[in-house]
Amino acid sequence: MDRFIIEGTRELTGEIKVSGAKNAILPIMAACLLAPGKSVLTNVPNLIDLKTMAHLLRIIGARIDHSGDTMMIDSSDICFFEAPYELVSKMRASIYVLGPLLARLGEARVSFPGGCAIGTRPVDLHLKAVEALGATVKIEHGYIHATASALKGAQIRFEISSVGATINALMAAVLAEGETVLNNAAMEPEVDSVIEFLIKMGALIEGKGSTTLKITGVKHLFPVEMKMIPDRIEAGTFLIAGAMSRKPVTVSNCEPSHLTILMEKLREAGCEIDVKDHSIRIHTPGEIKPVNVITLPYPGFPTDLQAQFMALMTLSQGICFMEDTIFPDRFMHVSELNRLQADITLSRGIATIKGVKALSGAEVMATDLRASAALVLAGLVAKGKTIVSRIYHIDRGYDRIEEKLRSIGANIIRENA
Numbered sequence: 062m063d064r065f066i067i068e069g070t071r072e073l074t075g076e077i078k079v080s081g082a083k084n085a086i087l088p089i090m091a092a093c094l095l096a097p098g099k100s101v102l103t104n105v106p107n108l109i110d111l112k113t114m115a116h117l118l119r120i121i122g123a124r125i126d127h128s129g130d131t132m133m134i135d136s137s138d139i140c141f142f143e144a145p146y147e148l149v150s151k152m153r154a155s156i157y158v159l160g161p162l163l164a165r166l167g168e169a170r171v172s173f174p175g176g177c178a179i180g181t182r183p184v185d186l187h188l189k190a191v192e193a194l195g196a197t198v199k200i201e202h203g204y205i206h207a208t209a210s211a212l213k214g215a216q217i218r219f220e221i222s223s224v225g226a227t228i229n230a231l232m233a234a235v236l237a238e239g240e241t242v243l244n245n246a247a248m249e250p251e252v253d254s255v256i257e258f259l260i261k262m263g264a265l266i267e268g269k270g271s272t273t274l275k276i277t278g279v280k281h282l283f284p285v286e287m288k289m290i291p292d293r294i295e296a297g298t299f300l301i302a303g304a305m306s307r308k309p310v311t312v313s314n315c316e317p318s319h320l321t322i323l324m325e326k327l328r329e330a331g332c333e334i335d336v337k338d339h340s341i342r343i344h345t346p347g348e349i350k351p352v353n354v355i356t357l358p359y360p361g362f363p364t365d366l367q368a369q370f371m372a373l374m375t376l377s378q379g380i381c382f383m384e385d386t387i388f389p390d391r392f393m394h395v396s397e398l399n400r401l402q403a404d405i406t407l408s409r410g411i412a413t414i415k416g417v418k419a420l421s422g423a424e425v426m427a428t429d430l431r432a433s434a435a436l437v438l439a440g441l442v443a444k445g446k447t448i449v450s451r452i453y454h455i456d457r458g459y460d461r462i463e464e465k466l467r468s469i470g471a472n473i474i475r476e477n478a
């Protein structure tokens with residue numbers, strides 16, 4: 062199993078490039094099932110999660126070719142409607158085939174996703190949405206079995222803002238008969254990106270960028286080509302790496318408008334930030350100031366950057382508090398950061414972070430994707446050697462992170478232990 066060996070330094074500097082957004086590409090790959098023919102996605106990185114989705118789509122009958130940063134998906138011969146346990150248990154985003162399979166084949170059988178390292182993650186909103194669109198849903202033998210002779214437009218109000226449920230409902234509604242209105246829809250840039258892709262395919266969707274989406278069903282969609290948006294979470298991770306360094310770092314190939322709240326928090330922490338069209342330069346000239354964070358749906362602070370921001374706050378000059386309202390139990394990284402001699406306590410879902418002068422290298426274990434990124438960031442600036450094991454978590458969502466970090470001076474190597 063691979064692990065990272067890191068020698069800490071606070072002298073990172075230079076330019077680091079962001080890849081395409083995993084969380085936009087995963088549902089867009091599933092959306093390709095909606096239109097028979099070959100769709101082409103560009104700016105697609107090499108990530109384990111994307112390989113898992115490609116594996117699933119192949120089982121369903123799609124042909125996929127991923128070479129360089131281009132992925133071709135041919136969904137002419139979709140014939141199978143099942144997402145098996147082995148794949149759904151590896152990656153919850155497999156649930157994204159539910160909407161497209163129902164719309165295209167009238168049937169979907171998806172293994173019921175269990176809990177995961179960041180807490181209980183139900184799929185009730187996905188199921189309620191497809192039921193509202195006329196599907197019959199049964200849970201049997203650990204599988205969600207949904208059938209619909211014809212999907213029909215409906216009014217759907219999500220009780221909670223959910224990225225996944227909004228996207229699944231959209232993908233089912235675009236081929237449904239009549240009009241669908243989604244209220245309290247999620248507004249994350251990844252949702253907008255899926256909407257843009259569906260509109261290119263010929264879908265009729267109004268309200269992009271708002272919490273109310275109106276979809277008028279069409280009879281057919283067509284395969285298209287589209288460049289994938291940059292990954293705001295990867296960009297945010299690198300910005301935080303830059304904030305922890307004493308020298309300037311430029312994060313390029315990113316979309317600054319997707320990172321507004323993070324940049325606000327980083328400025329509050331004492332960082333100087335210069336924004337150009339598709340790049341952001343960050344420099345921390347003095348000490349890091351403590352900043353409180355509460356995660357919220359977009360445009361609020363993303364839960365997927367909570368762990369990394371906490372790594373930054375371990376070095377602040379004071380005390381701050383962090384709460385995750387999206388996944389209240391997402392604090393597995395706390396005990397690992399404390400192994401690096403951070404001073405973090407957790408009580409009633411609130412983390413209290415008392416800044417320390419320096420972190421101290423140690424052996425730590427990655428527990429989930431973003432927690433592992435936080436441990437790498439902490440290791441990059443800790444005194445001495447840090448070993449991060451179980452880094453398969455990080456390979457799910459970061460393309461060659463160690464090579465990218467080496468390009469800004471990090472001393473990090475991958476070792477096969």
Ligand code: UD1
Nearest residue numbers: 084154182183184185186187221223224225226364365387
């Ligand atoms: C997506 C992202 C994930 C990110 C999360 C929140 C992907 C592949 N994953 O996950 O990285 O952390 O958005 O920005 O894009 N909920 C329910 N019932 C449901 C669905 C969700 O109660 O049926 C709750 C969740 O438990 C959570 C909240 O809604 O508290 C938001 O979750 P959601 O936006 O659905 O997250 P995902 O789409 O699973």
